[in-house]
Amino acid sequence: MSGDESSPPQRPSLETLISRALRLRCPRCGRGKLFTGWFSMPERCSECQLKYERASGYFLGATYINYGLTAVSLTALYFVLHFGLDLSNRQLAGPLAGFCIVVPLLLFRYARALWLAIDCHIDVSVLASDD
Numbered sequence: 687m688s689g690d691e692s693s694p695p696q697r698p699s700l701e702t703l704i705s706r707a708l709r710l711r712c713p714r715c716g717r718g719k720l721f722t723g724w725f726s727m728p729e730r731c732s733e734c735q736l737k738y739e740r741a742s743g744y745f746l747g748a749t750y751i752n753y754g755l756t757a758v759s760l761t762a763l764y765f766v767l768h769f770g771l772d773l774s775n776r777q778l779a780g781p782l783a784g785f786c787i788v789v790p791l792l793l794f795r796y797a798r799a800l801w802l803a804i805d806c807h808i809d810v811s812v813l814a815s816d817d
């Protein structure tokens with residue numbers, strides 16, 4: 687008797703979880719796809735049945751990741767273009783407004799995947815749960 691059923695769940699390393707997130711794969715098995723379309727997630731992993739959205743509003747935290755990544759990249763881009771290339775604020779307003787619309791859409795899936803990875807890293811019970 688190995689007693690595997692009572693042993694605590696294996697926690698993948700943070701590097702593994704981040705790698706799976708960047709490949710948009712399930713944090714538990716690394717095989718199932720997190721998305722079936724640009725914005726659509728299946729309820730569960732097709733391989734290990736991990737439930738992705740644990741509760742209503744679960745992915746609200748991904749919004750903060752998305753916002754943070756967008757704000758940091760916007761700030762860096764502004765400094766490079768304004769102070770480095772000497773473009774005026776008037777010249778930058780339109781393109782940077784477009785940046786603020788496009789980049790969050792591009793980051794949407796990665797922000798959710800990273801949120802799920804971070805949650806699995808902090809709360810290993812997520813990986814053991816089947817509901």
Ligand SMILES: [Zn+2]
Binds near residue numbers: 712714715718732733
């Ligand atoms: Zn899985």
